[in-house]
Amino acid sequence: MTAAKLIRAIFFIEILKGLALTFKTMFTPAVTRRYPKVKRPVQPGFRGLHALAKDENGKMKCVGCGLCGAYCPSKCIYIYTSDGKDHKKVVDRYEIEVLRCIYCGFCVEACPFGAITLSEHYEYSDYSREPFYMTKDKLLSNWDKHFAGEKGKRYFRDFWRPKSEDFIGYEGQAMFKGIKNEK
Numbered sequence: 001m002t003a004a005k006l007i008r009a010i011f012f013i014e015i016l017k018g019l020a021l022t023f024k025t026m027f028t029p030a031v032t033r034r035y036p037k038v039k040r041p042v043q044p045g046f047r048g049l050h051a052l053a054k055d056e057n058g059k060m061k062c063v064g065c066g067l068c069g070a071y072c073p074s075k076c077i078y079i080y081t082s083d084g085k086d087h088k089k090v091v092d093r094y095e096i097e098v099l100r101c102i103y104c105g106f107c108v109e110a111c112p113f114g115a116i117t118l119s120e121h122y123e124y125s126d127y128s129r130e131p132f133y134m135t136k137d138k139l140l141s142n143w144d145k146h147f148a149g150e151k152g153k154r155y156f157r158d159f160w161r162p163k164s165e166d167f168i169g170y171e172g173q174a175m176f177k178g179i180k181n182e183k
């Protein structure tokens with residue numbers, strides 16, 4: 001142990017610093033919020049409950065490529081597909097075991113179609129596990145509930161970066177408008 005550390009230990013410097021901080025903040029107004037009466041506004045890009053995005057015609061955007069599931073560190077995304085007309089992939093089931101999700105957002109980043117999203121909705125506690133098993137229908141209805149109309153458009157406009165139309169070229173790495181690449 002160095003002399004400085006020894007002095008700090010003998011004179012309880014860290015404890016005194018902690019007490020000083022406590023004393024300093026003792027008379028400032030409390031910041032406790034009376035949830036659920038008072039709620040903090042959700043910050044942009046908040047990662048809440050999942051939703052499967054629909055296009056402007058109300059059709060599910062997901063094509064069942066499986067990239068989201070491959071990237072998911074919790075392995076909580078299950079996708080079942082089959083061969084449809086003209087060998088077009090049909091997404092029969094798309095399920096997320098929300099209780100295992102760590103809300104890392106990798107699925108959102110991995111999806112090349114902007115088909116899986118994380119909404120601003122975080123108040124979905126329940127008494128059993130079943131409601132947390134999100135089926136395709138539930139995920140699609142989450143889109144209607146939490147991203148309907150302008151909100152969905154805003155989500156992609158503000159948080160979906162980089163966009164394909166922002167791609168301006170390749171110089172050793174992909175270049176995007178408004179995004180400064182590391183040298």
Ligand code: SF4
Nearest residue numbers: 072101102104105107
């Ligand atoms: S947010 Fe992360 S853990 Fe949750 S489903 Fe997506 S990739 Fe998996």
Ligand code: SF4
Nearest residue numbers: 062063065066068111
């Ligand atoms: S959500 Fe996106 S990444 Fe996942 S299967 Fe559908 S299209 Fe592929």
